[in-house]
Amino acid sequence: MKNFSNYTDFDTKENLAFDSKVVHGALGTEPLTGAVSMPIFQAATFRHPEFGQTTGFAYSRLENPTRLELERTMAILEGGIRGFAFSSGQAANMAVFSLLEPGDHIILSDDIYGGTFRIIGDVFGKYGIEHTYVDMSDLDAVQAAIQKNTKMFFIETPTNPMMKVADIHAVSEIAKGIGALTVVDNTFLTPYFQKPLTLGADIVTHSSTKYLGGHNDTISGIVVVKDDEEIAEKINIHIKSHGSQLAPLDSWLVLRGIKTLAVRMDKHNANAKKVAHWLREQKKVEKVYYVGFEDHKDYDVTLKQTTGFGGMISFTVDSEETVMKILKNVDMIMFAESLGGTETLITYPTTQTHEDTPEDVKEKLGITRSFLRMSVGIENPDDIIADLDRAMNG
Known part of the structure; x- marks a missing residue:
């Protein structure tokens, strides 16, 4: 045998x-x-x-x-x-x-x-x-x-x-x-x-x-x-x-x-870049956290040690009211915990992924009640943007 x-x-x-x-x-x-x-x-x-x-x-x-x-x-x-x-x-x-x-x-x-x-x-x-x-x-x-x-x-x-x-x-x-x-x-x-x-x-x-x-x-x-x-x-x-x-x-x-990791990561990477730049242009978005921005303080380190930026974005909006509007109105994008899947997911870290982190620590880091994290999926990026636009600005 x-x-x-x-x-x-x-x-x-x-x-x-x-x-x-x-x-x-x-x-x-x-x-x-x-x-x-x-x-x-x-x-x-x-x-x-x-x-x-x-x-x-x-x-x-x-x-x-x-x-x-x-x-x-x-x-x-x-x-x-x-x-x-x-x-x-x-x-x-x-x-x-x-x-x-x-x-x-x-x-x-x-x-x-x-x-x-x-x-x-x-x-x-x-x-x-x-x-x-x-x-x-x-x-x-x-x-x-x-x-x-x-x-x-x-x-x-x-x-x-x-x-x-x-x-x-x-x-x-x-x-x-x-x-x-x-x-x-x-x-x-x-x-x-x-x-x-x-x-x-x-x-x-x-x-x-x-x-x-x-x-x-x-x-x-x-x-x-x-x-x-x-x-x-x-x-x-x-x-x-x-x-x-x-x-x-x-x-x-x-x-x-x-088996599909390479093709998926390329798609996540390309989609996140497009969505991150769109978010930066929105009046209700105060700050976007994305390692692929050339003005990210650690951009040079990223270029030195990676070959891509990934599919993760976080962003702060103008109010908790806007957060609730987005989470209620997204359609194709799903309000759910986790990340890294084929579907685009949006998460509210302060009560989900970082619920056990003390409030003072979250505030110091910037994980506020007007803060969202998004795992950009492999859908058509224009559909992701259209869904965000309708949920936030509609």
Whole structure:
């Protein structure tokens, strides 16, 4: 009986261009049958041929062929040695933060997803993990936040939802100088537009619910480790022990989504650029946050470390009344949480994604009651603009 957990055909994919890698994945086809689409191995346990022999799989909590294909594919796309697929982006971050020991200190982006804010403060805080939030685009502030027990830097770039950009290479060099790890949440740009591990980061995380899956139909998370086998094994022990691995069907859905990642990201990118420029011209819009503007303060950093701007926009309007009018009247655009899917979604961060962030922190960051975040989908951009125009100005 063949042991397809040990197949190494995926190594040959390294020579392909990125938009070919996403289509063909690691193994690409199932090696025993030749199935072009990796099957959903909906099995809890696996039969052994005899004592001392194995197919490479024993129990799906430990390893599953469908999940393994996703994990290998993500390791290839991000340029790491090993990938792990989790039941959510939150579960992925929990595993990464579990690398810290009681008494350790972590520095995080100040403008960070509310769920991450909750994990650090409410969960790991009571386990003795200290933390400091910093504007990661300000390297002097990053340096000033370092303590003797700083062991990890956790970067969102661009940040959610204020679209700040951190210099991944520069922060990684600071971290290396004190023997700390650099972790980058790469959800917004994906490895199609940004490859943190090649810029110096040690670990990449994703809410693969978003652009990687791309269709608003599954919850999932990804961790990829650059080159440290010890860290990879610690993540492996965490996922086995906590049982937070991604199920076979969800693994297959993310794999299917990844096949169109390149073409979708190009479309998101082009649409967001057009919508962002239109928003800037509207009388009821006071400010637009979009990393693709040439006057964005971190535009040069973006050009240096990415190949695209992504599909995320945030904007402040003239009043809470205008916010409510937009959220009530959008039609094709959907008022819903999440991001990164084919459909354009608009979100009210102050009561949705950042509900658990203290009011004073939100106010300081600019997440006010007249602030909206939009994930620009892959529809015709003129239809997106027409819907926004009617909802806001009609």
